Amino acid sequence: MTKPFFSTKNLCSDHFGLLLQKCMKAKTLQPGRQVHAMLVTTGTEINTVSLNSKLVGVYASCGDVRSARLVLAKTGNPNVFALNWMISASAFHGFCEEAVGMSRERLVPDLVTWNAMISGFAQSHRAVEAMKLFQDMLVAGIRPNHVTVTGLLPVCGLMGSIRRGKEIQCLIYRMGFDANVFVASALIDMYSKCGSVKDAKNVFDQIPAKNVASWNAMIGCYGKHSMVDSSIQLFERMQEEGIWANQVTLISVLSACSHGGLVEKGELGGGLTLKVPDFIFSDSLGSQKNGRKERKILKRREIEIIA
Structure with missing residues (x-):
């Protein structure tokens, strides 16, 4: 039997809440499960929205979607925090329809939720649905950030659509994200997948402070197109x-x-x-x-x- 990593003596629900927050931040599943078990065995009240939401956050952040779903089902009226965690985890781990359905039925999606769903569909190679979600996000009046465009660029690569990619690049310049080296690296990768080495090189040359990711992206681009010497x-x-x-x-x-x-x-x-x-x-x-x-x-x- 695994030895508990802390003592439950004199711990109240607030203390358990702090422990769950630490597990969530560190993305440590086993300690989170221990806290959950001790909440039950010590008789500490866990039928509260606050503690249940934190439990959902622990399981979701660690990728245990099944356990997060079970805890959420026992929460009578989950808060936005718990729902966002559940939607993000579902989308990230391929349960895309569940994530979209939950967002539409149970809350008004915020930027974090939209980004999670877009990335989830992109990682599942469902490019058309990911692009549709982005359009729905704009219609809803949500302003995209650098995370949004970084998630969208692989979608353009999956579609092989330079036109879509250039549209996203225009958005990147308008919103001032072009100075972000990770966004620029994602742009290089997108153009590489779309077959435009010239556009990838133009993006690379304009990066003011290149890091290893941007160098790797351009080296990989040349390699993908059999430009060994370059x-x-x-x-x-x-x-x-x-x-x-x-x-x-x-x-x-x-x-x-x-x-x-x-x-x-x-x-x-x-x-x-x-x-x-x-x-x-x-x-x-x-x-x-x-x-x-x-x-x-x-x-x-x-x-x-x-x-």
């Missing part, structure tokens, strides 16, 4: 500017080489240095067999892995 040159430029590669970078570079047939043929140019820990290199390769093969080729071509 991918490796950009990677080298990234390192020259002092940006350390991460696992995503390495995967992007190896993928670019693979798309161009260079890894299989052993034709990678010499002198390329990957400034990443060796364990990241190992984790980036698909299997031990492929790892041995690619490591042998990289060593032969003087590509150095710095541990």
